[in-house]
Amino acid sequence: MTKIKSLDELRQKKQQLEQSLEIREKSDHPESMIQIKVAMATCGIAAGARTVMNALVEKIRNEKIPAVVTQTGCMGYCYAEPTIEVKKPGQDPVVFSYVDVKKAEEIIDKYIRNNELIDGILPANYQTI
Amino acid sequence: MQLLVCGGTGCQASASATIVDKLNESLKAHGLTEDAQVVITGCFGFCEKGPIVKVIPDNTFYTQVTPEDAEEIVAEHILKGRRVSRLLYEDPETKEHVSDSKHMGFYQKQMRIALRNCGFIDPENIDEYIARDGYSALAQVITELTPDQAIDMLKQSGLRGRGGAGFPAGLKWEFTKNYTADQKYVVCNADEGDPGAFMDRSILEGDPNSVIEAMAICGYCIGANKGVVYIRAEYPLAIHRLQVAIEQANEYGLLGKNILGTDFSFEMELRYGAGAFVCGEETALIASMEGGRGEPNFKPPFPAESGYNKKPTCVNNVETFANVPVIYLKGPEWFSSIGTEKSKGTKVFALAGKINNVGLIEVPMGITLREIIFEIGGGIKDGKKFKAVQTGGPSGGCLTEKDLDTPIDFDSLLAAGSMMGSGGMIVMDEDDCMVSIAKFYLEFIVEESCGKCTPCRVGNKRMLETLEKICGGKGDMEDLDNLRNMAHVIRDTSLCGLGQTSPNPVLSTLDNFYDEYVAHVKDKKCEAKQCKALATYTIIPEACTGCTVCARNCPTDAITGERRQPHFINQDLCIRCGVCYTKCKFNAILVQ
Numbered sequence: 001m002t003k004i005k006s007l008d009e010l011r012q013k014k015q016q017l018e019q020s021l022e023i024r025e026k027s028d029h030p031e032s033m034i035q036i037k038v039a040m041a042t043c044g045i046a047a048g049a050r051t052v053m054n055a056l057v058e059k060i061r062n063e064k065i066p067a068v069v070t071q072t073g074c075m076g077y078c079y080a081e082p083t084i085e086v087k088k089p090g091q092d093p094v095v096f097s098y099v100d101v102k103k104a105e106e107i108i109d110k111y112i113r114n115n116e117l118i119d120g121i122l123p124a125n126y127q128t129i
Numbered sequence: 130m131q132l133l134v135c136g137g138t139g140c141q142a143s144a145s146a147t148i149v150d151k152l153n154e155s156l157k158a159h160g161l162t163e164d165a166q167v168v169i170t171g172c173f174g175f176c177e178k179g180p181i182v183k184v185i186p187d188n189t190f191y192t193q194v195t196p197e198d199a200e201e202i203v204a205e206h207i208l209k210g211r212r213v214s215r216l217l218y219e220d221p222e223t224k225e226h227v228s229d230s231k232h233m234g235f236y237q238k239q240m241r242i243a244l245r246n247c248g249f250i251d252p253e254n255i256d257e258y259i260a261r262d263g264y265s266a267l268a269q270v271i272t273e274l275t276p277d278q279a280i281d282m283l284k285q286s287g288l289r290g291r292g293g294a295g296f297p298a299g300l301k302w303e304f305t306k307n308y309t310a311d312q313k314y315v316v317c318n319a320d321e322g323d324p325g326a327f328m329d330r331s332i333l334e335g336d337p338n339s340v341i342e343a344m345a346i347c348g349y350c351i352g353a354n355k356g357v358v359y360i361r362a363e364y365p366l367a368i369h370r371l372q373v374a375i376e377q378a379n380e381y382g383l384l385g386k387n388i389l390g391t392d393f394s395f396e397m398e399l400r401y402g403a404g405a406f407v408c409g410e411e412t413a414l415i416a417s418m419e420g421g422r423g424e425p426n427f428k429p430p431f432p433a434e435s436g437y438n439k440k441p442t443c444v445n446n447v448e449t450f451a452n453v454p455v456i457y458l459k460g461p462e463w464f465s466s467i468g469t470e471k472s473k474g475t476k477v478f479a480l481a482g483k484i485n486n487v488g489l490i491e492v493p494m495g496i497t498l499r500e501i502i503f504e505i506g507g508g509i510k511d512g513k514k515f516k517a518v519q520t521g522g523p524s525g526g527c528l529t530e531k532d533l534d535t536p537i538d539f540d541s542l543l544a545a546g547s548m549m550g551s552g553g554m555i556v557m558d559e560d561d562c563m564v565s566i567a568k569f570y571l572e573f574i575v576e577e578s579c580g581k582c583t584p585c586r587v588g589n590k591r592m593l594e595t596l597e598k599i600c601g602g603k604g605d606m607e608d609l610d611n612l613r614n615m616a617h618v619i620r621d622t623s624l625c626g627l628g629q630t631s632p633n634p635v636l637s638t639l640d641n642f643y644d645e646y647v648a649h650v651k652d653k654k655c656e657a658k659q660c661k662a663l664a665t666y667t668i669i670p671e672a673c674t675g676c677t678v679c680a681r682n683c684p685t686d687a688i689t690g691e692r693r694q695p696h697f698i699n700q701d702l703c704i705r706c707g708v709c710y711t712k713c714k715f716n717a718i719l720v721q
Contacts, residue, residue, distance in 0.1 A: 003382035006390050007268045010259070017260035023131060024249060027186040040210035050164075070187040071130075071210035 019061060026068040034067035034112060036060075037085040041074035047081035048100065055101040056084075059108055067112065077122055086111060095122040130165040130207060133183040135248065137172030137334050138327075138366050140180035144196055145169075148180060151199035156207070165207050171335015173248035174489040175235055178218060183230070183248070190230040191216040221485060221507055235486050238505050240467070242475045243291075243451040244491045247335030252370050255377035258338040264383050266457035267342045267349075271393045276306060276350045283350075283453070286461035287473035292318055292409070292446030293524065293550045294626070295472070295539035298453075304433040305351040305443040313353035314442040315344045316432075317450055318414060319360035319367070322406040323522030324573060326553035328477040329447035331489050333360070333367035336451065337374035343453035345384065345395045351443050354394050359414050362401040371399060406523075406577035409551075410625045411436075411444040413579065424581045425625035446551065448477055468494035472538030476549065482519075482556035483510045499533040502556055513558040517641070521550025523570045523577075524630035526637025527563065546637045548630070562659035563642040564649055568596040570634040578627065585628030588619040592635060600660045604650040613639060658720050661705045665721050668709075670695035672717035679709035679718065 004010050026033055038044070038053040049071075056069050077083045080097030086107065087093040096107055097120045110116040134140075134149050152167050173181045178192035182202065189212055191202065198216060205211045217226040218233055230236045241247070250257035258264070270279045284299030305313065317340060321329040333340060344356040360368055375397050378384040386394045400418050407413045408423040415437050417423040436442025452474060456464045465473045472494040478501070481487050485507030492501060498518055502508070509515050517527040526547035535541050539549050557566065571593040580586045592615050598604050616632030616639075623629045639646060648654045655663040668679070668688075675693040680686075687703045690696030698709070710718040 001377070001380040003380075004389065005382065007272050010264060010268050010389065014259055014262065014265065017256045021250070021257060021260045023186050024133075027188045028249075038210075042209060045209070054164075068186050072187075073209065073211040 022061065023068075026066075032066075032089055034065070034089070035085075035087045036067055036069045037072040037075075037087075038069065039073070039075040039077070039081065039083045039085075040071040043074070043078050044081045044083070049082040052082050052084065052099050052101060052104050055104050056108070059105060063108075065108065065112065080122060083122065088112075096120050097122050131185040132165060132167045132202075132207075133170045133185060133248065134167060135171070135173050135179060135181040136169035136252070136366075137176075137179075137331055138364075139172070139176045141366065143180045145180040145194075147196040148182065148194055148199055151196045152182075152203060155200045155203035159203055159208055161203065161207055165203075168251050169253070170249060171247040171252050172244075172331040172489055173230075174239075174244065174331075174491075175230075175233075175486065176489060177485070177487040181248075182216075188229045188231065190218060190228065190233070192218050234504055234507060235488065235490075238492060238496065238500055239490055240475050240493045241491045242455055242467075243332060243339075243448050243477050244335065244489070245455065246339065247331060250336065252335050252337055253373045255338055255374060255381065255383075258336070262458055263338055263454075264342050264378075266454035267345050267383070268389055270346050270457055271349050271388060271391050276352065279346065279350045279457070280306065282461045283456060286456045286464040287468075287471075288449065288452055288456060288464065289472060289539060290446055291448035291452070291476065291551065293521065293548065295549060298445060298449055301433065301445070302347060302350050302443055304431070305353075305441050308434055308441040310441050312355070312438070312440045313351055314437045314440060315347045315351065315353050315356040316411075316414070316418070316437060316442055316444040317344055317356070317358040317360075318409060318411065318444055318446045319358055319364070320402045320404075320409045320414060321361070321364075321447075321551060322404070322409050322577075323524075323551055323553040325481040325555055326479045326522060326551055328479055328489065328552045330364050330367050332447050332451050332477070333364070334370055337367075337371045338378065339454055340447055340450045341371075341374055341378055341384065341397060343450035344397065345388070346453055346457070347443055347445065347450070348395045349393050351441070353441075353443070354396065356395060356397045357400055357418065357437070358397070359400045359402055359408070359418055361404045363404050368399065368401070375399075405579070406573075407579045407625070407627050410627055413625065414444065415442065422579070424579045425627070427624065448552070469536060469538040469541075471540055476552060478552045478554045480506050480554050480556070482554075483513065483558040483561070484508070484556040485510055494538045495536040497534050497536055498528065501537075501554070502533070506556065509556065509558050513560065515556070516559050516561055517557045517563065517566075519547075519555040519557065519566065519634070520553065521548040521630075521633070522553045523573050524548060524626070524633055525550045525553075526633045527557070527566065527641060528637075529641045546640060547633070560657050560659070562600075562655050562657035563638045563645050564596065564600055564655070565657075565659045567635045567638045568593065568600060571596060571631075574627070574631040578631075582622075582624040582628060584619045584622040585624070585631060588615055588623075589628075589631055591615060592619070592632070596635070599646065599649050600655075600662065602649075602653050602660070602662045606647075606650055608650060609639070609643075609646055654721075661707060664705050664707070665700065666698055666703060666705065666707070666709060667719045667721070668696050668698055669717050669719050672715050674715055674717070676714070678712050678714070682708050682712045684708065 182191040182194045288298045289295040405423045413423045413425040432442040477491045673695040680688040687699045
C-alpha cells in the first residue's frame with residue numbers, strides 16, 4: 001500500500017473507493033431512490049435479462065444516477081421479456097418490455113432523466129398491496 | 130450484488146464462517162463470482178436471529194441461516210431473483226415475513242452512530258472505512274484545527290463518557306492537555322466486564338478503525354504520541370481485527386510518524402487484560418497495564434495528571450471513542466441536537482434476558498424503557514409479564530413498571546436508583562425472584578472484588594451470606610435492616626467505583642421489591658419459585674395417575690403411593706430438589 005501523504009490524497013482515495021460501497025449506501029435508503037427492477041426469473045434470464053441488468057448497473061454508476069437496480073422474480077409478462085420496472089419516488093411504477101442493452105440506455109436517458117415516455121410500455125395489469 | 134455475512138463473535142459461533150465458504154462455493158458452481166461478492170461484516174445487532182446474511186442491493190435480511198441454506202440462497206435469490214421466504218424474519222405479531230431490515234420493529238426505533246459501520250463494512254478492509262469518510266475527521270483536525278479548537282468542538286457536542294459514569298469527554302481531554310509532560314498517553318478502555326454486555330466487543334469487531342482514528346484525534350488534542358488499547362484476552366476476534374486495522378493504518382501512513390505530512394505522530398499498541406472486572410476501573414486498569422496487580426488507587430491524582438507510567442493519561446471507553454470521528458465530520462451542533470438536555474447522542478445497549486429480540490441496539494438518549502423493551506425488544510418471551518429491567522450491570526439497579534415511561538439518560542437512570550453503566554440491559558419476567566437476582570450480582574462482586582479495601586472485600590461477603598440465609602429460608606426481618614446498613618457503609622467507604630456501586634442491586638431491589646423480601650423472611654415464600662429451599666412440593670391427587678415415575682426418581686424416597694393410585698410427598702423427608710416436578714409428565718406436582 002502506498003502511503004497517504006496529505007488531506008487531498010485522502011480525499012482522492014476516498015473518491016476512488018466510494019464506488020465499491022455505493023451499492024450498499026443506496027440500499028440503505030431505497031425509498032428516496034429511483035428503483036429499477038429487472039425481472040430475473042428463468043425466462044427473463046434466458047431472454048438476456050442479466051446482460052441488461054449489468055448494462056444498467058454500469059451506466060448508473062458511470063453517470064452517477066440516483067437509482068438502485070435490483071433483481072426480482074417473474075413479473076408475469078413472459079411474452080415481453082426481458083422486462084424492467086422503473087419506479088420514481090412518489091410516482092406509479094412503469095414497466096418496459098423487450099428491453100435489450102440499447103433500450104436500457106434509452107430508458108435511462110429519456111424516461112429517467114427527462115420523464116419522456118418511450119415505446120414499449122406495458123399497461124399495468126395488477127396492483128401491489 | 131453483494132452478500133453481507135455477519136462475522137461477529139455470536140454469529141461466528143453459529144458457523145457463519147462456514148456459511149461464507151459455502152456461499153463462495155455455490156457462487157463458483159453457478160458461475161456467479163463476477164456478479165456477486167461475499168463480504169464479512171461486523172455485528173448487525175440482531176443476535177437473537179443470527180447468523181444474519183444480508184443481500185444487497187435489494188436489502189433482503191435473512192435470519193438464522195445455516196451452511197446448508199447457502200446453496201438455496203445462491204440458486205434462488207442470486208440466480209433467479211426470488212427471495213427465500215422461509216429464511217426471512219417473521220413478524221411475531223402479524224406472522225408476516227419481513228424482507229427488509231428497515232421494516233422490522235427491531236431496527237425502526239434505532240439510530241446508529243457508534244455502530245454506523247457495524248454490519249455495513251468489512252472490518253478487515255481499511256479501504257471500506259475510508260470510503261465511508263474514515264480518517265477524514267483525523268485529517269481535518271490535524272491539518273485545520275488547533276488542539277484547543279478541536280477540544281472546544283468536543284465540549285460543545287456534549288459527548289459524555291460511555292463507560293458508565295458519564296463524565297464529559299471534552300473536559301477529560303482538556304484536563305489531560307493542561308498538564309505538561311515529556312510523554313502523555315491515550316488509553317482505550319476495552320475491558321468490558323458486565324455480565325451479558327458486549328457493546329464494546331461488537332464495535333471493535335465491526336469497526337475497529339473508528340476507535341483508532343478517534344484515539345489519534347485525542348492524541349493530537351492532548352499532546353500524546355502513544356495510544357494503548359487495554360483489551361481483555363477473552364476477545365480474540367476483536368484483538369485480531371484491531372491488529373489488522375492498526376497494521377493497515379500504519380501502511381497507509383494514517384498512524385506512525387508525520388501523519389499526512391504534518392508534525393503529528395501517533396503510534397498504537399495493544400495490552401491484554403486477564404479479564405478481571407475491577408480492571409475496567411481506570412486506576413486499576415493502569416496498574417494492570419504497568420504490569421502490576423489490577424488494583425485501584427486513590428483519586429486524586431487523576432490519570433489526567435498522573436496515569437500510565439506516572440504520565441498524564443486520557444482514558445476513554447471504546448464506545449466514547451467510536452462517537453468522536455462523526456462529531457467532527459457532522460459538527461458538534463448535529464450531535465448535540467440528538468438526545469436529552471444533559472445527555473447527548475445515542476447509547477448502545479446489549480439487550481438480554483427474557484426478551485424476544487436479544488441483541489445489540491443503539492438508541493437516541495431520551496427513549497423510554499417501554500420503547501426499548503416492547504418495540505425494539507419485541508416484548509417479553511412466551512407472553513409472560515414484565516417484572517423488572519436491570520441496567521448498568523453489577524453497579525446498576527433494577528427498574529420496574531413505574532419507570533417504563535421515563536425518558537432514559539445518565540441522570541434519569543441515576544435518579545431512578547439505577548445507572549446507565551456501560552450498557553448492559555437484562556429484562557426479567559414474573560418467573561424471576563428479585564432476591565435471587567440480587568444474590569447473583571453479589572456473587573459476581575464477591576468473586577471480582579480485588580480485596581484491597583475492607584468494605585468491599587468483607588462487606589460484600591457478609592451481604593452475600595445474608596442473602597443466602599434469606600433464600601435458604603432462615604432469614605428474619607432484622608436481616609433486611611442489616612442489609613441496608615451494610616449497603617450504605619460499603620457504598621460510602623469503598624475505595625473505587627466497584628465497591629461504591631456494588632450494593633446497588635441489593636438497594637434497588639430492597640426499594641422496589643421490599644414485599645418480596647418480606648415474603649421470603651416472614652412467610653418463607655418465594656413467589657417466583659426460584660428459591661428451592663422455600664418451595665413446598667405437593668401432589669395434586671386428581672392429576673396424579675400413579676405412574677410411579679416421581680417415586681422412583683426421588684433421591685430421598687419421600688414419595689409413597691400404590692401403582693395407579695395418587696401418590697403423596699412426605700414433607701419431612703423432602704429436600705426440595707425439584708426432581709419430581711421435572712419428571713412428572715402429567716403436571717401433577719404443585720410447587721408453592
